[in-house]
Amino acid sequence: MATTIIAQPSVLMPAYNPIKYIIDNADNNDPGFRYIFTIYPAGSATQIAQYKTLPVYGTGYGEQDISKLMQSLVTWNFTNGQVNESWYQYDIEFGYEFTSNIIYTNSLVESGGGDVEIQYTAHGFVLGDQISITQAAGGIAANPTVEGLHTVVYAEANLFVINARWDTVTDDTINGTVTYADLRKTQVLDDEIIEDQEVFNGAYSLGIYAQGEFPSADYLGTTNLSFALTSLTYPNYAALVSGSGFFYYLMCRVYSGVTYTIGYYNTANDQLIYGPFSHTPADGLYNFTVDVLTHANQDWYVDIIGDNGSAFRYYFQYDNRCIINYDVLYYLDRMGSWQHFAFQLKTYEKGQITREMYNQHVDGQVVSNEWVYSSTAIGNRTLNTNVAYSLDLNTNWMDQYNADRFQELLTSPQVFYVNNDGYSYACTIEATSFENFRQRNKNLIKQSVTIKLALNTPING
């Protein structure tokens, strides 16, 4: 029973895209057949999950998508440096199970004790086994006592005897299938193995109309002109940088033993600041902080060069416009890196208050031998007060590329708001719809967004 791999995902895959394995087995019509997919952490024997699937009607293939499982094993971290929580490496084993059975084709014979003897090479049954026999067409009529449940009363390597009398057999040439009475199964878990498959906390898309094949090799970080795991486009467009101190985290696939050096250059290829900004990460994913700490005053690009021959390069557009606010939103982009978006125009901060009250018992007091209410007694009591803060943020004018980035910001699951004081606050985007402006239709693009702080102010009682 050989398992054949029909389709498999790339070595490195975004966890939020389909991660589907398709396998085949020539014996998938056997009784009780199931394909088995077993997933382990890479190099470990501790099982994470096991799936048993029926053959797909029509093709007979076994198909299993493990993307949802992988999504539960990766997450994000808003930090620079190693971020292996966004990455998971696993091994997957392909196997199968089927109801243990033999199909005998030799004629039945009489045993020494007058019972029915079945001859089959290496049948595997032993004395005392409870078995079930299903004969081929005509078997029930010809050999009624052979059909059904029996006990093995004698067994050798290539024959066994059941507790059915030979003198009831009228046609010894009818074939039959023998299974254990409890329909126990034969199971093989590791007929084929794929090791060191990787996923990261990302979702890859070519655009809103197409999913596209994920170009895994471009993101593996082993070639000159490698891609970081970011939705920033390489190298034709430049993302806006609102100013010094506002950074990007570029998440890259890196390898232990490799030294990575970051260099910043202007468009004339002059180095802007000098290092060394070298990193020696462990195997996995790494957030490189991209920030020209000294005010660059010009457009620039960053090179992350690994001594294994890999090179990552991204362009950034210096934004030197006058600003009203230094409000910035950091957001997790589709591929797991962190980008920022500046909201330079006026910001509006709002709050919403809700209260719940109930009427409670009022104690009185005795004054001059008379029972009266106390003037400070509380009848209606506030049981719960909530305040929720929201901010309306406004962008400056922007080009088509950054307008597209804004769309990604609106749908990002993780966003942090940084205000003028430089403090970070977790927040949620309130927008439920958007219009993706096209520069060819609308020359000037400006957007607004309302955010709600994720942590409410506590109120005493």
Added chain:
Amino acid sequence: MVRIQLNTGYLDVKEGTSFPLNFSIGDIRDISKRTGNFSKTITLVGNSNNDRLLNHYYDVNIQAGTFNINQLTSCDVIQDGIPVMTNATLQLINIKKSQLTSAYEQMVEYEVLIKENRGTFFTDISNKYLNDIDFSDLDHAVDSDVVIDTFDNVLADGYKYVMPFNINNIYQLNWFKPAIYAQTYFDRIFATAGYTYTWDGLEAANFDKLLIPYNGDQKIVNWNDYKVVAENSGVTIIRVQEIYPVGFSFSGIDQGKLGPHTLTTGWSETIDTQNLFNTTNGQYTTPQYVQPAQSYVYEATMAGEVFLDFNSSVRVIGNAQYRVYLRASVAGYGNVKCYLPPFYYTDTVNYFASPTVISLGAFNQIFTFNASLTSHFPDPQLGIDVGDIQIMQVGVDIGYNDVNQNVHWRQFSASSVQTPDIRLVIDSINVTIRPSDDVPLVSGDVLMNRLIPEKIKQSDFIKSIFLMYNIYAIGDPDSQTNLILISRDEYYDSGKAVDWTNKLMKDKEQSMIFIPELSNKKLRLSYKADTDSPNTVYTGITQEIYGQVEITFENEYVKGIDVKELIFSPTPVQQTEFGAFLPLLNGAAPKTNLRILYDNGEVIANNVVIRSGYDTITPTGGAYPYLSHFGGLDPFNPVSDINFAVAQYYYYQVAQNTNNNLYNTYWRRTVAQINGGKLLTAYFLLNEIDIQLMELNDKIRIDNSWWSINKIIDYNANDLVPTKVELISLETEIDLPNFG
């Protein structure tokens, strides 16, 4: 915010959904009902964390991993960092999923239930029976002396033999049946379910003195103790025939029968508790004398084949008959043979050239025969004595109409002739040897697992004990698997005083109803009726069940009767002519409904003799176990009673009866609470601190009234919202705090 803590992490609850927790220990609407804390359906979000902790069960193909839907999963409910329900179990009951995009299993939600652990105890035992419990550690050898020795047994011994009522002082050994202590059952039910219990009032309630007599018709010892199961791997036996000279007889030459052959080799055994069978020589040593009318029973399955081995050219005259037999020889004296159906051989034409083999036929047959001894010469002996050797014999008898004949053959050759040898090939023999059922045994091994009342559910047993003592089971905060058992009155007396005056949400409707309107006009607490003579006579005269109590409530608007019944039936007690007070059980026909008796220890009356075997007599010296529904050594002046109330009459004249019965001791205050009680349903502003500190026996003060909690309904741990609470007014005898 509320979270559910598992051993593997925290489950996230869906925001904005209800997390309804219900707290209750009993319900005044049904005084026999015991409830626990539980949740209604709780919705969990389908995020990565929950997916991982719940083993990705949204995928229909997933196999059980660290979380298994079929196994109990422990959990605590934590609201804003404060545990509001601990020692609970979580059950995943539903997974809802939808896909709005092409993403695989995009949106998932889980629905779970949470149940307090004491709830799972009753679930665990709900389908188990008393005879599922192993009592083999109480197995023992028994004879009349052992029975008498158990009369002063206590709980630590586990069991005691019950002396049933008898008209005179002559008893048979088999009338005595062992009774296992109710607490022994109780302990093992909890232990096998993986639980323990703490019942501080156990000894005060004398629960350790209650016995459950065996109520079936199994004898305490039977032939199983002397049973032997042996196997023979096979043997070939040949009867070589005599060689006759030429022309010996024109009328034919004789062929002789085979055997009897004693089976001395090839033996092994699988059961031989008393070591009676010797596998080296096939001998069974008689363990006990049996009279001629009784016997030892042999059940054997023998497989094999019979052949005729031709030595010279002969042909049979007529239709010859060959019959294989088995029998048991006792003390060298053969018994009746047990024959197979005959094999026939006839061929009046052919002379077989030597050597030729003919199979007369194969057999695989069950033989059932007896070993007995009515008399034999020269040493007259009636019955089989202890030590007599029994051994199996096999053979093939031959003949025509009668198998005790010779078969005649005609010769062909001119040389000397010989009729065919008879060859019996035995492939296997499986035999069971035991005394017959009608042999009265003197002694034997008592297997206690055979003497456990049948078809009694463990849950029914526990519920009946709870009903007798009006017991509440509460979870132990220090142990997940320990239940604290406490009687209702003790439980409510020990509750702390709590002021909920300012938590009452007065702007919401408060409903107050009168508890008698929730119940029937009458309440009957009773044992179960039985069909034995003492009970049917009592019921026929009084129209009541022996030991019952019937309470009539004052409310005149209600009618009907509410019956709360134990699984036990009552057992009246009567004085015997030898001065003992014994439960009215029939030793000769012991099958009854389940009983429960109070063990007052060993008491001395006049002598009784116990007969065993054919002629063994053992005196008791007057000792007997005083088992009754009454407690106290003096039957005329009892100090306690496990009946619910005083009976209309007794089967002997009680001098000074006791009022310390189950009703007065454990149920009177409950009934008083129903008779004059009120049930208030109102909304309270309860938070996680209130729930954490709340115990269901708290005495709740609201302005100028005191209440106890009947139910807390749907406390929402996921939001601060009003909680509906049912309170019942306190009965007047409850201990209240010092009012200063």
